[in-house]
Every structure is written in structure tokens, then in C-alpha cells.
Amino acid sequence: MSACLDISNLSARLPSGQRVLRSVSLTVQPGEVRALVGESGAGKSMIGKAVLGVLPPSVRIVEGSIHLEGADLGQLSAKERRRVIGAKAALIPQDPLTALNPSRRVGPQMTDRLIHILGWAADKADRRVRQLLDEVHIREPDRVMRSYPHELSGGMRQRVLIAAAFASEPRLIVADEPTTALDVTVQKQILRLIAQLQQEHGTAILFVTHDLGVVAKISQRVTVLYAGKVVEEADTPALFADPQHAYTRALMAATPKYTDPMASLMPVDDTVLAGLAAEIAVADHDWKPGGGTGRG
Amino acid sequence: MIFQRFLIRLLTMAITLLGVSVVVFVIIRVAPGDPIAMMLPPGASDDDIARLRALYGLDRSIVEQYFIWFSGVLQGNFGTSISLRQDVMSLVLSRLPATLELSIFALFIALLIGGPLAILGAREQGTAVEAGIDVANGAALSIPDFLWGLALILLFGVLWPVFHISGRVSPRLDLPFVTQFYLFESILRFRFDLTKDLIGHMFMPALALALPLAAIISQLLKISLKEVMTLDYVTLARVKGFSETSVILREALKNAALPTLTLIGVQFTFLIGGTVIIERLFSYEGLGNMAIDAVINRDLPLIQGIVLVFALIFVLINLAVDMMYALLNPRLRHG
Structure with missing residues (x-):
């Protein structure tokens, strides 16, 4: 079975020489939900951006490859890459308040990919979007599609963005912390909605998050990232039952539990961090292209 | 409300x-x-x-x-001009259309130069193209309009004489116009020979007025475009597969235009102020040229009349900018 997304040995750095991704390898099988977990600055969103071809211009990929549905994105021209990503991948963004254009009505923002990139007829695109709005439990599709984003609530906008992401039947969706900006009650609904649509449509999802609770609920496999380096990769149940890496254990100890909300949380231990720093130093030392300029 | x-x-x-x-x-x-x-x-x-x-x-x-x-x-009586011994209102009205046509033509040129340059600069961020646009903007901005006027006279009037240096229209032409809006009327009457002659006269003063404004439009719009292009909905549009140019035109331009629009309003009033000297330079028979004569002759009623008309234009422009702002920004519409 060929992977839907195959990231192999991906390294990226800033102009300062600082490495932001360190030989990351990661596959997402068709229909699989792969969680990518790590603290802020670990590079998890960076991986999502690299997959979607929207890395900030300052970040340079110096090594490795990304295959999306068999297409080697690094080998394609910018135009072809755009086409491939536009047709096969989609993004559920982090902040629904900023991810919709404030001066355009919601409807055209949902149908534009279908019409202008995939070449659908306008009425077909319209029907498709209405169907998806129904699937995300929006009862007044007409009103919503005629609205400007500021006329909708945050949860409503996230539903709209989820519907838009699934509307084009992408093979892969990158969900970049899609619940982080929402309040807790809405978070749960949105998470359930993504899981439900994922199962119905059989879409592979790369689910970027810092929340281990979310990981447990939605994913089949987990990759734990620290400082742009994969520290552990496992099936989700296995990871929670028996975390292998000290950092993963520390991360779990730092996560509040609903069963025992009053339990004191442990910050990640200094010895764990020192161990990680040593691992990264070793990795950077072995790393050839560009020579050992990158110190994390 | x-x-x-x-x-x-x-x-x-x-x-x-x-x-x-x-x-x-x-x-x-x-x-x-x-x-x-x-x-x-x-x-x-x-x-x-x-x-x-x-x-x-x-x-x-x-x-x-x-x-x-x-x-x-x-009561609508602005007095009688001391130097010209005519009704101030009719004097002003006879010259105002010429100045309005010149200013609007200049604004048009400024938008036509500044807008595309801004879009090009935003698309080619961080390249030599953007640097070149920055240099051109700096030059256009730091040279005042009357110097541009002189430079243009040298260029298009003397070295390569393709445009008329002075006046509003060639004197030998027979003008069928009933209003003072010559350019507008010549187009409506399909007298494109006259349109050509009028633009031949208007082009250099309008370009001199337009260049500094074009630089401001290009610079400011480029900066706001670059800012907007870092926002999430623009990233989302890129992921959808839209090209950089269509991302700018479909997603970024309208939102980036808002701050530029306000500034164009302010700068357009400066441009109209600039007509006073530019009209003199090109012997263009507009209100600004008349204003200088009025000041030289200490023609108090005429000065008052002209200044009041200029002030009226300025407040009307501000009103128009406010209304356009509301039109472009749906969040202000129900405010």
C-alpha cells in the first residue's frame, strides 16, 4: 500500500543557520489519522506548512523529500506543485477568526477551489458545499453562505472551514491545531465532527496538536516532536500504555487529566531536557549538508 | 441611522x-x-x-x-471680481471644470501607475524587481510636482516633442462644446480628434501631478498587500491552489486597499492644491491659474470664491472616501 503522505528525512533551516526540522520522517497511510504532537516551537506546524507548500520564504528545506500521493513535491515546478496540493490536500486552519477573508461572503470562499481549481460547474459546486454544510450540522446553508465571516460565531466559522476542506474530497487534510482557538465546549463538538467526517469520507489526516487529550481521542498513530526532531513514533494506544521516550512520559505528566483535575502537574524535567539536548547535538553533529552550523 | x-x-x-x-x-x-x-x-x-x-x-x-x-x-452671490469686473461665481464655474478634469485625469494616471507597481512588488517580494520599484518610488516622491513638470517639458516638449507644452486646447480648433468639461464632452460627442488634442495638452501637467501620488499609492499599497499576504486566509487560498497573482487579486487587494484609499483621499486634495502651480507652469486655463492671478491682483472677492470652492472640493473628497470605505468594508456597513 503506497502512503498518502511520505515525508522522508526532511530538514529545514532559517537564514541564521538555525535548524527548525531535523531529518523528520513520517508517513500517513490512506484513511489514517496521524497525530503530530509537540510543544510550541517544536516544528509541528512547520511540517504541515511544508506539506502544503506554504512555508514562510525565510525557511529553506535543505534536505529530504515530501511525496504526496506519489508525487515528489520537491521535484515539481511551483505551478505544478500548487495544482497537486490544491487537488489532493486541504487545510483546516488553527484560527477560524482569521482564516476567512473578512470582505468576501462565505459561500464563494467555500466554492472557489471547486470552481476555479478543480473546474467544477458553479451549480455542482454549490450543491456540494450545501451537502457538506449539512454534514457539519449547519441548518441554514443559505444564510451562512450569504453571510460575511464576522456575522458568524467562531464555532460556526470552524464548521464552515471544515466543510470547505472536505468539500473537494482531498486525499489528505492537514488539521493545524483546529480546536486550539475555540472554547472548550465547542472544541469537543468540532473534534467529534472532524472524526466523523474523516470516517465517512475516508480522508487521511495529519493532525497537528499540542494536546495529548486530543491525540488520544482522534488518532491511530502519533509522532512526538521535540525541537524539530522526531523523538517517538507509535500506535496511539501503545503510546499511552507504554511511552518509550522520557520526553513523551514527561509530556504526559504535564497534561491535566479529567479524572483527576486537582492533581498537580509536572513540568518537563531538567534531566529530560538535557538528554534531549544531547540527542540533538549528536544528530546535528552527524548531519552533513551545511556542516555543524545548526545549533538548536 | x-x-x-x-x-x-x-x-x-x-x-x-x-x-x-x-x-x-x-x-x-x-x-x-x-x-x-x-x-x-x-x-x-x-x-x-x-x-x-x-x-x-x-x-x-x-x-x-x-x-x-x-x-x-x-443668497448665491459671491460678489464681483475687482480685477476682472465679472461675477465671481460665473468666473469660478468657467474655470473649475478644467481643473477637475486635470485632477481626475492625474488621479487616474496615478492609480494606473501605482496600482500595478504595488501588485508587482508584492508578488516579487524580496527580489530585484521589488528593490527597483522601491528606488523608482523614492525618486518619484522626493522630486516635487513642479520639477517633474519642468523635466517633462524638457523631455516631451523639447527633446522629443510629442505633447503640447501649454494651454488646454489648440487655439485653431473649432470647439462645439456647450459645457466647460471639454474632455468629457468630446468623448460623449465621439469627437475623438478633440479628445486626442485635449489629452495631448493635459498629459504632461497631469503626469507631473500624478507621479508623486503614484509613488505613494504604490509604496503604501505594496506594504499593506505584503502585510495582508501573511494572514491566514491568504495562506488558505494558496493551499487551495490559487496562483500568487490570483491570491493577490482575489483575496488580498480589497482588504489591503482600505488604508491606501484613505490616504489617496488626503493625497488627492494635495494633488488638487498642486494644480495651482502646475497650471501656471503649463499655462493651463484652470482655477489654479486664475487663483494666482487673483492673488497677484489682490482680487479679494475672487480669492475668497476660489478658496471656498477648493475647500468645498476637499470636504466632498473626504465624504466620498468615507463612503467608499464603508462600501469596501462590510463590517462598517451596519455600524
Whole structure:
């Protein structure tokens, strides 16, 4: 079975020489939900951006490859890459308040990919979007599609963005912390909605998050990232039952539990961090292209 | 609600115009220079001077003079020009269309140069193309419009004479126009031979006025485009597969245009102010040219009339900008 997304040995750095991704390898099988977990600055969103071809211009990929549905994105021209990503991948963004254009009505923002990139007829695109709005439990599709984003609530906008992401039947969706900006009650609904649509449509999802609770609920496999380096990769149940890496254990100890909300949380231990720093130093030392300029 | 806001706007406009009229009225009377001295030959007797002064009401106090003038204005009577001995209102109206056509043509050129340059610069961020645009903007901005005027005369009037250096229209032409909006009317009448002649005269002064504004538009719009292009919805549009150009045109331009639009309003009023010197430079028969004559002749009623018309144009432009702002920004529409 060929992977839907195959990231192999991906390294990226800033102009300062600082490495932001360190030989990351990661596959997402068709229909699989792969969680990518790590603290802020670990590079998890960076991986999502690299997959979607929207890395900030300052970040340079110096090594490795990304295959999306068999297409080697690094080998394609910018135009072809755009086409491939536009047709096969989609993004559920982090902040629904900023991810919709404030001066355009919601409807055209949902149908534009279908019409202008995939070449659908306008009425077909319209029907498709209405169907998806129904699937995300929006009862007044007409009103919503005629609205400007500021006329909708945050949860409503996230539903709209989820519907838009699934509307084009992408093979892969990158969900970049899609619940982080929402309040807790809405978070749960949105998470359930993504899981439900994922199962119905059989879409592979790369689910970027810092929340281990979310990981447990939605994913089949987990990759734990620290400082742009994969520290552990496992099936989700296995990871929670028996975390292998000290950092993963520390991360779990730092996560509040609903069963025992009053339990004191442990910050990640200094010895764990020192161990990680040593691992990264070793990795950077072995790393050839560009020579050992990158110190994390 | 909207009606109420509109009324408040009208009231502010009236107060602004009232303030302008008072300030101008006082300043041109306090400033040195005497209209009567300009009218009489040297060696006129004191009696003659006093008689003439009384004739024009200049022997009264400034406050009295103002109220006489103001009650006239309220009835639509702006007085009689001292130097030209004609009704101020009809003089102003005969020249205003020429200036409006020139200014709007200049604004059009500025948008046509500045807009595409901004889009190109935003698309080619961080490349030599963007650097080149920055340099051109710097040059266009740091050279004032009248110097551009001189440079253009040298270039398109002397070295490569393709445009007319002076006047509004070639004098030998037979003009069928009933209004003073020559350019507009020539297009409506399909007299494109006349349109061509008019643009041949208007192009250089308009370009001189437009260049600094084009640089401001290009620079500011480029900066706001670059800012907007880092926002999430633009990233989302890129992920959808849209090209950089269509991302700019579909997603970024409208939102980036808002801050630029306000500035264009302010800068357009500067541009209209610039017509005073540029019209003189190109002997273009507009209101600005007339304003300079009026000042030289100390023609108090005419100066007042012209300044009031300029002030009216400025407040109208501000009103138009506000209305366009609301139109472009849906969040302000129901405010």
C-alpha cells in the first residue's frame, strides 16, 4: 500500500543557520489519522506548512523529500506543485477568526477551489458545499453562505472551514491545531465532527496538536516532536500504555487529566531536557549538508 | 441611522466651510497689499482712493465686511471680481471644470501607475524587481510636482516633442462644446480628434501631478498587500491552489486597499492644491491659474470664491472616501 503522505528525512533551516526540522520522517497511510504532537516551537506546524507548500520564504528545506500521493513535491515546478496540493490536500486552519477573508461572503470562499481549481460547474459546486454544510450540522446553508465571516460565531466559522476542506474530497487534510482557538465546549463538538467526517469520507489526516487529550481521542498513530526532531513514533494506544521516550512520559505528566483535575502537574524535567539536548547535538553533529552550523 | 450619520456629516462639512471662509477672509485682509492700489494709477488723489474704497466696502471693519459678504454668499452671490469686473461665481464655474478634469485625469494616471507597481512588488517580494520599484518610488516622491513638470517639458516638449507644452486646447480648433468639461464632452460627442488634442495638452501637467501620488499609492499599497499576504486566509487560498497573482487579486487587494484609499483621499486634495502651480507652469486655463492671478491682483472677492470652492472640493473628497470605505468594508456597513 503506497502512503498518502511520505515525508522522508526532511530538514529545514532559517537564514541564521538555525535548524527548525531535523531529518523528520513520517508517513500517513490512506484513511489514517496521524497525530503530530509537540510543544510550541517544536516544528509541528512547520511540517504541515511544508506539506502544503506554504512555508514562510525565510525557511529553506535543505534536505529530504515530501511525496504526496506519489508525487515528489520537491521535484515539481511551483505551478505544478500548487495544482497537486490544491487537488489532493486541504487545510483546516488553527484560527477560524482569521482564516476567512473578512470582505468576501462565505459561500464563494467555500466554492472557489471547486470552481476555479478543480473546474467544477458553479451549480455542482454549490450543491456540494450545501451537502457538506449539512454534514457539519449547519441548518441554514443559505444564510451562512450569504453571510460575511464576522456575522458568524467562531464555532460556526470552524464548521464552515471544515466543510470547505472536505468539500473537494482531498486525499489528505492537514488539521493545524483546529480546536486550539475555540472554547472548550465547542472544541469537543468540532473534534467529534472532524472524526466523523474523516470516517465517512475516508480522508487521511495529519493532525497537528499540542494536546495529548486530543491525540488520544482522534488518532491511530502519533509522532512526538521535540525541537524539530522526531523523538517517538507509535500506535496511539501503545503510546499511552507504554511511552518509550522520557520526553513523551514527561509530556504526559504535564497534561491535566479529567479524572483527576486537582492533581498537580509536572513540568518537563531538567534531566529530560538535557538528554534531549544531547540527542540533538549528536544528530546535528552527524548531519552533513551545511556542516555543524545548526545549533538548536 | 444612516440618515442620521449623513446629517451629522453635512453639518460638519458646513462648519468646516464656515471656518475656512472666516480664516481666508481675515488673512487676505490682514496680509500686506491693497486691491485699490492695484486699480488706480500712481498719483491718484486721496479722495479717489477713499471713494473707490467705499465703493467696494473696504472702508468698513473686517467683521462688517464679512457679514456683508457672507449674507451675499447665502443668497448665491459671491460678489464681483475687482480685477476682472465679472461675477465671481460665473468666473469660478468657467474655470473649475478644467481643473477637475486635470485632477481626475492625474488621479487616474496615478492609480494606473501605482496600482500595478504595488501588485508587482508584492508578488516579487524580496527580489530585484521589488528593490527597483522601491528606488523608482523614492525618486518619484522626493522630486516635487513642479520639477517633474519642468523635466517633462524638457523631455516631451523639447527633446522629443510629442505633447503640447501649454494651454488646454489648440487655439485653431473649432470647439462645439456647450459645457466647460471639454474632455468629457468630446468623448460623449465621439469627437475623438478633440479628445486626442485635449489629452495631448493635459498629459504632461497631469503626469507631473500624478507621479508623486503614484509613488505613494504604490509604496503604501505594496506594504499593506505584503502585510495582508501573511494572514491566514491568504495562506488558505494558496493551499487551495490559487496562483500568487490570483491570491493577490482575489483575496488580498480589497482588504489591503482600505488604508491606501484613505490616504489617496488626503493625497488627492494635495494633488488638487498642486494644480495651482502646475497650471501656471503649463499655462493651463484652470482655477489654479486664475487663483494666482487673483492673488497677484489682490482680487479679494475672487480669492475668497476660489478658496471656498477648493475647500468645498476637499470636504466632498473626504465624504466620498468615507463612503467608499464603508462600501469596501462590510463590517462598517451596519455600524
